[in-house]
Amino acid sequence: MKAISPRRFSVSNCRCLSSHAAARINHHPQIQCIPGPTNFTSHLHGDALISFIKSASGKPHLLEIHAHLIRKFLFEDAIFFSAFLFRVALPPLHDLAYACRLFSKFRKPDFFQYNIMIRAYGMSDSPGNGFQLYQEMLRSGVSPNSLTSSFVTNCCIKSGSFFGGLQIHARILRYGHQSDGRLLTTLMDFYSSKEKYSDACKVFDEMSHRDTIAWNVLISCYMRNRRTRDALRAFDIMQSSYDCQPDDVTCLLLLQACANLNALAFGEGVHRYCEEHGFDKAMNICNALITMYSRCGCIEKAFEVFKGMTEKDVVSWTAMISGLASNGYGRDAIEAFREMQNAGVSPDYQTFTGVLSACSHSGLLDEGRMVFNSMSKEFGIPPNIHHYGCVVDLMGRAGMVNEAYNLINSMKVRPDATIWRTLLGACRIHGQADLGEQVIEHLIELKAQEAGDYVLLLNIYSSHGDWDKVINVRKMMKDRGIQTNPACSTIEFRGEIHEFVANDFSHPRKTEIFEMLDEINQQLRIAGYVAETMSELHNVGVEEKQIALSYHSEKLAIAFGVLSTPPGTSIRVAKDLRICVDCHNFAKMLSAVYNREVVIRDRNRFHHFREGRCSCNDYW
DNA sequence: ATAGGGTTAG
DSSP states (O other): TTTTTTTTGGGGOOOOOOHHHHHHHHOTOOOOOOOOOOOOTTTTHHHHHHHHHHHHHHHHHHHHHHHHHHHOOOOOHHHHHHHHHHHHSSSTOOOOOHHHHHHHHHSSOOOHHHHHHHHHHSSOOOOOHHHHHHHHHTTTTTHHHOOHHHHHHHHHHHTHHHHHHHHHHHHHHHTTTTGOOHHHHHHHHHHHTTTOHHHHHHHHHHHSSSHHHHHHHHHHHHHHHHHHHHHHHHHHHHHHHHOOOOHHHHHHHHHHHHHHHHHHHHHHHHHHHHHHHHHHGGGHHHHHHHHHHHTOOHHHHHHHHHHOOOOOOOOHHHHHHHHHHHOOHHHHHHHHHHHHTTTOOOOOOHHHHHHHHHHHHHTHHHHHHHHHHHHHHHHOOOOOHHHHHHHHHHHHHHOOOOHHHHHHHHHHHHHOOOHHHHHHHHHHTOOOOOHHHHHHHHHHHHOOOOOHEEEEEEEEHHHHTTTHHHHHHHHHHHTTOOOOOOOEEEEEEEEEEEETTTTTOOOOHHHHHHHHHHHHHHHHHHHTOOOTTTOOOOOOHHHHHHHHTOOOHOOOHHHHHHHHSHHHHHHHEESSOOOOOOHHHHHHHHHHHOOEEEEEEEOOOOEEEEEESSSSSSOO
C-alpha cells in the first residue's frame, strides 16, 4: 500500500477483504465476482484505477480489483485487463493458475497479454506451455513483437526444446527482430544451453552492437563448451574495446576459467582488474579468488585474500578448507574447520566434503572417522555420496580395502561409478586383484566403465606380472569398443596456455622441447633416476617401455617449462588425469637436479616438488 | 498502457 498516494486513499479505506469473503474465496478459487458492499476500489476509474492496479500487492487486493472490473463492466477493457493480468501472472504474485483462468475468459487477447502469459510460463515449472501459447498466438493472427520472441526463446531454454528454439530463430529472421540486441543475447544463451557453441558465436558475430552482457553470455558459452582458452581471449578483447568493459560477472566467469586452466598469471591479471574497479570488496569475487589461487597451487595468495575479507561466509571458509586440503595441508584444513566454528559460521554438507577430503589427502584416518561420525550427530547433516567417497578413499589408501567395500555396501544411498572407481584406485595401490575384479563388475553393472577403470585393473595385473590377464583385459576393452583418451597436460607461459598430449608433435617448438627432454632424461639418469615401468600397459620389452614413458604429456610440459623460463622459476603444470608413478619420480628428481620448484595439479590434487621431495609422502 | 538479456562462488 506504500505506493498509493494518500491524496486519493485515506488510511481507513485501505482495508482488505473481510475475513468472511476471504474464506469463501479460499474455497472457490474460480470465483469471478465478489458480492457485497464496495470497498476502496469503488470510486476508481481511469488513471487512478491503473495506478491502483499497478501498486496492488497480495492476492486479496487483486481479487478485489477483479470484482471491481466485473462490476464496472471493465473486464473486457484491454487497458485495465492488461495491467491486472500483469500483476497476477508475474512475480511477486506469479499465480499462473489464476492467470490462466483470467486469460481464457478474456475474449480477444492482444500481443501484450500474450507476452505476459508467455513470459510467466517461462518463469514457471511448465515452460513448454509458453511455446504452445506462442503457437496459438500465431494461429489466431496476433503478430509477435521482439519481446514475444525473447520470452518464448526463454521458454525453449527452460524446457530444453532444441527444435522449438530453431523455429523461433527462423521466425525472428522472418519478422525482422534481429536488430534487437537483447533478444539476440537470449538467443545466444539458447544455443549455449544446447552446447551449440558455433551457432552461439554466429549470432554474436551478427550483432551490430555488443554490450557487456552479450560478451558475458559468449564467455559463459565458451566455458560450457570447454573452450576455456577462448574465454581468456575474450577478456583481453573486451578490455581493449571502447564501448564495453568487463564487469563483476565477467570477472567471476574468468576466475573460474583460470582455476580450470591453472592459469595463475592470467588470474592475477583478473585480480588486479578487480582491485582497480572495486570488485574485490564483493564476497562472491573474493570467494572465487580464493578458489582460483588455491586451484592454481598458490595457497599463500588464497590465504591472503581470505585474511583480507571483512566478512566471511560458509563459502569462503569452505573454499579455504578445500584449498588447503587439495594442496596437501590437511592439518591446517582441520584447524581452519575449527576456527570456522569458533567464528560462529556453521558448516554445511560441502564444508564436510572439504574437511573429509583433507583427511583423505593427508592420510588422517582417525580424524576423518571422527569428523564423519560427528557430522550427522552434532551437525545434523547426514553423509551423502561424496562424504562416503572421501571415507572410502581414506580407508582404501590406508589399506583397509575390504572395510571400505563393506562401507559402500552399507550405504543408504546407491553407490555411483565414482565411489567404485575410488575403491578401484585403492585396489591398484595395494595390488588387490580379486576385489578389483569385483569392483569392475559393479561398474559394468552401472554401465559406467571407462577406459581409466580398465587401465587401473591392467595396472594391478601387470604389477603382479599376470600377463595372461592383461591380454584378456585388453581384448575385453577392444571387444567393448573402449578407447583410451590420451591424457593432456597444460602449462601457462606469458599468459598463453600451452597444451601437450603424450607423444605430441604439434607444438611449434617441438624440436627444442624433445631435445630438452632428452637432455633432462640424461641428466636425471646420471643422478640415479630409473624409469618406472611397472604401471605401463603392455607386456613389452623394457627398452620399449622406457621410450613410451619418456614422452608422457606432463614431461613434455615440464621440458617446455625448463626451456622457456629462466633458472629458478617455478614450473606449474595441470594434468586432466592422474599423474603416473614414473612422472612423479621424474618431477621429484628434476626438482633437485635442476633446482626448480615443480607444481603439478592432477585430477585429484596437487603435487609440490621441492629439493627432491614431494608434498605427498607416497606417490598417490 | 507497455515488459526483456548474463554470473550466483565451495
